Every structure is written in structure tokens, then in C-alpha cells.
Amino acid sequence: MHATLAPRGQIWSTFMRNRAADMWACDLVQTYAVFFQTLFVFVIIELESRQVIHFNVTRSPSDAWAAQQ
Numbered sequence: 001m002h003a004t005l006a007p008r009g010q011i012w013s014t015f016m017r018n019r020a021a022d023m024w025a026c027d028l029v030q031t032y033a034v035f036f037q038t039l040f041v042f043v044i045i046e047l048e049s050r051q052v053i054h055f056n057v058t059r060s061p062s063d064a065w066a067a068q069q
Contacts, residue, residue: 020048028061042069 010018027042033039040061044054058065 016047023047024053028066042066044069 006041016023023036024044024046026042029041029043031039031041038059038060042054042058042061045052054069056065056069
């Protein structure tokens with residue numbers, strides 16, 4: 001018979017609650033402007049407050065542009 005092992009450590013929601021103040025998230029989103037021009041939006045948010053820390057918009061993201069962000 002196999003014994004059931006209790007999970008070690010904390011569950012994901014507990015981890016997030018304990019660490020959210022120290023964590024940021026980023027994303028690069030493709031969207032469209034008026035007249036269907038493609039735009040790329042780079043966003044960084046603080047997870048605890050969900051406040052936008054930084055954002056920038058470009059029509060053609062290059063490696064240099066992404067590294068600068």
C-alpha cells in the first residue's frame with residue numbers, strides 16, 4: 001500500500017501573497033491603433049498593488065529597444 005505524502009512547502013496562493021510586494025511582472029503586447037497600425041506595448045507592473053511601474057510603445061520593437069526597457 002502506498003502512503004499519501006503531504007505537500008511540502010507552501011501552496012502557490014500563499015507564496016504569491018507572501019512575495020507579491022517584491023515581485024514585478026512584464027509583458028509585451030501587440031495591439032492596433034486607429035487605421036489599424038500595429039503597435040507594441042511593453043508594460044511592467046508591481047504585483048501587490050497592480051500599479052504600472054513602466055510602459056513604452058513602439059511600432060517596431062528591436063533588440064536594442066527591448067533591452068533598454
